[in-house]
Amino acid sequence: MxxxxxxxxxxxxxxxxxxxxxxxxxxxxxxxxxxxxxxxxxxxxxxxxxxxxxxxxxxxxxxxxxxxxxxxxxxxxxxxxxxxxxxxxxxxxxxxxxxxxxxxxxxxxxxxxxxxLAPMLEDDPPDFPFVALLVSGGHTQLVEVAGIGRYRLLGESVDDAAGEAFDKTAKMLDLTYPGGPAVARLAETGDPGRLRFPRPMTDRPGLDFSFSGLKTHTLTAIRQLEADGALDDQARADVARAFEDAVVDTLVIKCRRALDATGLTRLVVAGGVSANHRLRERLERETRTRDARVYYPRGRxxxxxxxxxxxxxxxxxxxxxxxxxxxxxxxxxxxxxxxxxx
Structure with missing residues (x-):
């Protein structure tokens, strides 16, 4: 067909x-x-x-x-x-x-x-069942996938999705649209030890996400740097790195919990944010330590x-x-x- x-x-x-x-x-x-x-x-x-x-x-x-x-x-x-x-x-x-x-x-x-299902287009697709992290535009969801059409929602964003938070942070930093790639590029030159932002909803049980508070924390940090006269190019990069690290850590922690809750060893990550290199590196390390495997669609x-x-x-x-x-x-x-x- x-x-x-x-x-x-x-x-x-x-x-x-x-x-x-x-x-x-x-x-x-x-x-x-x-x-x-x-x-x-x-x-x-x-x-x-x-x-x-x-x-x-x-x-x-x-x-x-x-x-x-x-x-x-x-x-x-x-x-x-x-x-x-x-x-x-x-x-x-x-x-x-x-x-x-x-x-x-x-x-x-x-x-x-x-x-x-986009990873099914690759040469080595995942078998069912698996856990899927969907991070696309206004969606951030964890889904248990037993087969096509056999989906159980494990958790989702209760306010801003990860992609939306990237876009809004990019605007705060006067970066171009779309925000995700722009923030990631700027974060490459950021100092990971200068700022630490909260990892939202990781201090309580559950698999839901919330990135609205992280967005507000980022804005507060930028305004404080401006007030101190310290918002130079390096500070902007440090903010981008702190924000990206917070999002990546949050997604990784929730994926770990989802794998534990379902007992599954296959993780699919799809949607625009799945192209983030730091997220991929962290998930690769995380799945290797637990004898699991992560699958992605090709970049495009x-x-x-x-x-x-x-x-x-x-x-x-x-x-x-x-x-x-x-x-x-x-x-x-x-x-x-x-x-x-x-």
């Missing part, structure tokens, strides 16, 4: 062609980072308009790269949510229109299920992309799941644990 995957949930237009027998045939991505950087964050109306301009040319590019035509498609998968509703509608309407014209099935895919599949949607959609489509004719899905809020097995 050859499945076209379409991702338009936020600020990246992603398209891919996945063959259930041969694997990923081709993929392409257009990022809107340069467009939104001027505003310091995603502008939903601009995002939707750009998806509209980019999507059809990207679909044609992927088909050309794969040596295929639209008539070779067996099904189409698109991101149905969660995400920006206008951006989701661009992908949903395009997918349904194409599927109707080609008389093939179409399916709306959960964005976070796509991230969760950590952020939003069409390949993860094509793969996740293919698993459900070949089990017979699909949208009803004319019933497009665009769901801004959609709890992952409400998904059923295909």
């Amino acid at each position: 050859r499945v076209l995957g379409i991702e338009t949930s936020c600020d990246e237009t992603g398209v891919a062609l996945f063959d259930t027998e041969r694997g990923l045939a081709a993929d392409a991505l257009h990022s809107q980072i340069a467009m939104h950087a001027e505003y310091g964050g995603v502008v939903p109306e601009l995002a939707s308009r750009d998806h509209t301009r980019r999507l059809l040319p990207l679909i044609q590019r992927v088909l050309d790269d794969a040596g295929a035509s639209r008539r070779d498609l067996d099904a189409i998968a698109y991101t149905a949510g969660p995400g920006l509703v206008g951006a989701l509608m661009v992908g949903a309407s395009t997918a349904h229109g194409m599927a109707r014209a080609l008389d093939i099935p179409v399916l709306g895919v959960h964005h976070m299920e796509g991230h969760l 599949f950590c952020t939003d992309n069409g390949a993860m949607i094509a793969y996740a959609g293919a698993q459900r489509l070949r089990a017979g799941q699909h949208d009803e004719p004319g019933q497009m899905q665009a769901v801004p809020r959609w709890p992952l644990e409400t998904l059923a097995e295909p």
